[in-house]
Amino acid sequence: MLIREATAQDWNAIWPFFEEIVAAGETFTFPVDLDRDEGRAWWLLSKPNRTVVAVDDTGTILGTAKMNNNHHGNGSHIASASYMVAPAHAGRGVGRALCEYTLDWAKTENYRAMQFNAVVETNTGAVRLYRSLGFEVLGTLPEGFLHPEHGYVGLHIMHRAL
Template structure:
């Protein structure tokens, strides 16, 4: 598996799993039924942000976005979002993308990384981020309308880098 910068020609291979994950209603609060162009605007970041893909040959296994969490005086803290193709799970793709974010953020001089909205019922993601050194700062109760569980909390997670 290789992690590399996403190119425009990767988008047609990202969009199908982006759409599937958003439609599932379990992990992301993006609007449903986004066209490919609308979804691209949410996912394909421009500098100082960055979008990467995890690939195995020609197959895109997952993707991540990263960049400053806030502009201006908040830009020393990074953030990221991650999607692994549901048909490619349990291959270490999320961990590889998470490690790429950590390496990138350290090299770019960020002081920390904040995840603003990790759905509390997404136990595999919560476990992964905790195993990579993130901690839950707080949980915003009933902040996410889960397709199966109804209103559930969103964790704010953080890792200090400096």
Template sequence: MLIREATQADWPAIWSFLRTIVAAGDTFTWDRDISEERARAMWLKEAPGRTVVAVDEDGTVLGSAETHPNQGGPGAHVANAGFMVDPRFTGRGVARALAAHVLDRARADGYRAMQFNAVVETNSRAVALWQSLGFEVLATVPEAFLHSEKGYVGLLVMYRKL
């Protein structure tokens, strides 16, 4: 697996799984019926943000991640990131590889920490992955996410120093 900077040419592959993941309404806080144009603007980051893709040896996009400052100005030294893996490729280490890459790149870019503002508490695979990579849960915002099947569930604020 290769992780590289995403290009505009990668967008159709990213969109094919991003729209499915967002529409499912169980792991991501975006509007479930987000337009392609809005999704592209939100996912394909401009500097100082970054967007990467994980690809296999054939160039198939397996997943993607985006990183950006969590806040502006005096809070810009803390990174934030989003991750999506094509459901056809889950369980193959794509998310872990993307996470390791993003953490290394954020550190190299001068960020001092990474914060996730909204990890759905019922997304046990993601929570376990982040905790295995040294993230801690700082808080749970009760009933802050309307899960498509489970109703109102909490959102976790997770943090890791870099």
């Protein structure tokens, strides 16, 4: 698997699984009816932030990550990131590879920590992955997320020092 900078042309391959994941309304605080152009603007970030894709040997996009400063000004030393793995490629280490990549990026860019602001507590696979990479739950916003199946569930704030 290769992780490389995402290009505008990659959006055609990202959009189908991006739309599926967002429309499901289970893991992101994005509007579930986000259209293609809005989604591209939210996901394909410009420098100094970055968006990358994980590709296999044939060039198929397996997943994507965006990484950015979590805050501005005097809080700009804390990074954040978001990840999407194409459902057809889940469970193959793509999410772990993308998360490790973003952590390396944040260290290289001299961020002091990485913080995730809204990890849905029922997204147990993601929570388990982040914990295995050294993240801790700092707190949980009770009923901060309306899950389509589970109703109101908590949103974890997760943190890892770099």
